[in-house]
Amino acid sequence: MAPDIDSITLARETAENVDLTPRPGETLVFDKPRSLRSQNTHYCPGCHHGVAHRLVAELLDEMELREKAIAVSSIGCSVFIYHYLDVDSIEAPHGRGPAAATGLKRARPESFVFTYQGDGDLASIGMAEIMHAANRGERISVVFVNNTVYGMTGGQMAPTTLIGQKTTTCPAGRCLEREGSPIRMAEIMASLGGVAYSARVSLDSVKNIRDAKKAMRRAFQVQTENIGFGFVEVLSGCPTNWRMDAVKANRRIRAEMIPYFPLGVYKDVNTLNPEGER
Amino acid sequence: MSRVVFLEERCKGCMLCAELCPKKIIIQSTRINRQGYKVAEVSEMDTCTGCASCALICPDCAIRVFRSQKGEGA
Numbered sequence: 373m374a375p376d377i378d379s380i381t382l383a384r385e386t387a388e389n390v391d392l393t394p395r396p397g398e399t400l401v402f403d404k405p406r407s408l409r410s411q412n413t414h415y416c417p418g419c420h421h422g423v424a425h426r427l428v429a430e431l432l433d434e435m436e437l438r439e440k441a442i443a444v445s446s447i448g449c450s451v452f453i454y455h456y457l458d459v460d461s462i463e464a465p466h467g468r469g470p471a472a473a474t475g476l477k478r479a480r481p482e483s484f485v486f487t488y489q490g491d492g493d494l495a496s497i498g499m500a501e502i503m504h505a506a507n508r509g510e511r512i513s514v515v516f517v518n519n520t521v522y523g524m525t526g527g528q529m530a531p532t533t534l535i536g537q538k539t540t541t542c543p544a545g546r547c548l549e550r551e552g553s554p555i556r557m558a559e560i561m562a563s564l565g566g567v568a569y570s571a572r573v574s575l576d577s578v579k580n581i582r583d584a585k586k587a588m589r590r591a592f593q594v595q596t597e598n599i600g601f602g603f604v605e606v607l608s609g610c611p612t613n614w615r616m617d618a619v620k621a622n623r624r625i626r627a628e629m630i631p632y633f634p635l636g637v638y639k640d641v642n643t644l645n646p647e648g649e650r
Numbered sequence: 651m652s653r654v655v656f657l658e659e660r661c662k663g664c665m666l667c668a669e670l671c672p673k674k675i676i677i678q679s680t681r682i683n684r685q686g687y688k689v690a691e692v693s694e695m696d697t698c699t700g701c702a703s704c705a706l707i708c709p710d711c712a713i714r715v716f717r718s719q720k721g722e723g724a
Contacts, residue, residue, distance in 0.1 A: 390657055394716055398652070402705040402715035413710060417687065418664035422709025578670060578703045611664075618664035 405429040407438050407458050414452060418618020420575040420608030421449060424517055425456050427585045428488065431592055432459065437484045442476055444469045446498070448490035449523040467498025470505035473512040484595060486513040492522040495531040495555050502557075506601045509566025513591045513602040516557060519610040520629065527613030531555045534632055539613070554632065558605040562638035568600030569593075570639040574607040576625040580635070590640065599641060607633055652700025652717045656690055660712035663687035667704035667713065673697050676704060 394400050404410065408429035415421050432438045443461040445453045446469045454461035464472035469487035477485045494502050494516050505512065521539055522528040528541040532554045536545040546554075558572040569591050573584035584606060591602030607629050609621035616624065637643075661683060667690055668676040675698060679691040692698065700717030 390655060392655065392714055398716045398718045400714060401700060401717045402702045402713065404711045408711065412660055412685070415709065417662035418666055419709055422711065423707065426709075426711055578706055581706055618666050619669045622666060622669065 405433045407432040409456055409458050411455065413456055415449065416610075416612045418609060418611040418621060419449070420519070420606075421517065423575045423581060424488075424515065424584075424606055424608060425453060427581070427588055428486075428515060429457055430585065431589055432457075435589070435592060435596065437592070437596070440482060441484045441486070442480075444473045444476070444485065444487040446487065446489035446493040447524075448493050450488055450490055450517060451524075453488050467493050467496070468501050469493065469498065470501045470510070470512065470514065474505050474508075474510045477510060477512050481511070484513075484592070485511075486515060486592070486595075488515045489517070490523065491516070491518045491520065491532040491557075492525075492528075492530045495557055499531075503560075503564070506561055506567050506603065507564045509568070509600045511595050511598055511600065513595045514604070515588065515591075516603065516605045517608050518557070518605055518633070519608045519613075520554070521610050521613045523610050523613055527610075532557075532633075534628060537628075538615075556633060558603065558633075558638050561601075561603045561605075564601075566601050567603060567639055568641045569637075570603045570605075571637040572605040572607065572633055572635050574625055574630060574635055576607070576609070576622045576630075583635075587637065590637075594641070605633070607635075651696065652698045652715070653695050654692060654698060654700075654704060655714045655716070656692075657712045657714070658683050658689045659685075660710045661687060661689040662710055662712075663689055664709065665690060666707045666709070670703045670707050672701060672703065673699065 441459040445451050445463045447466040469489050473485045473487050520532045529539040533546045538545050561567050561570040571587040573587045574580040587604050591604045594602040611618045611621040675694050677693050702715040705713040705715050
């Protein structure tokens, strides 16, 4: 016998039917950015890709870059960014986002080109491309989402996996002797000559999200002002592959990730040298 | 009076909003949406200050925040 559908309480309204017009005497202080499409994401509950997408979309709106922006999506969960951002986009082969972005920017210097890459994409297979694109000082911006694990393929060990963290390919925890220590990309980027801005931010709290937006704005500005390469490393959670719920994953970012991956601005040419060090 | 609206078809029930709410008024409801998630709801809307912390952390853009203009209550 079919289950009685009436016995299940369903969420009362669909998103389309909710009245979002402000009542008299109130203002809508938080709304979806225009550059973000209204469809639901495929991300797991509590995944920080959604927050990172929204910050990028808000900045594209605020900096009025939407019409000339080209997003380069990487391989990983975030490959579907072209479904969620209402901008032109191209999908690069695994790790080759910065190479594709280099070509795009050189062919169409008037456009705003950014890549959105995960840690398995950027810090592992794409290490050569990111290093050389950064060292050449290509006028592109990179949003690097670091969640210490390969998300899409089922939680394998990434170059950024923390020592002792259990993944499907290191079930006893990452071993320092055997696999080495996690790569700190923001520091590496800051040491390269062509990089104009390199920072590490986190998405675990209100304050850190606000700081993340400021850092991303600066990483976008160094491109629009033709200063150099902009890089932001975003610490984010992957509750599914960390085998914990979203709230615990957020706490893990604070307790385990931030101590190893310190937040902050590692390079900003404007503060290093007012003339701009190149 | 400030208020928040949850777009229940977008909510995935991760409850990051409840963790961050300074007034701790967000709870998990017993309703499930089309995706099969138990959606979040606000227990006492009167105490909402419209700080928008919940909307800022929401990974699914499921929250809209309305803040009352000055002199019209909380």
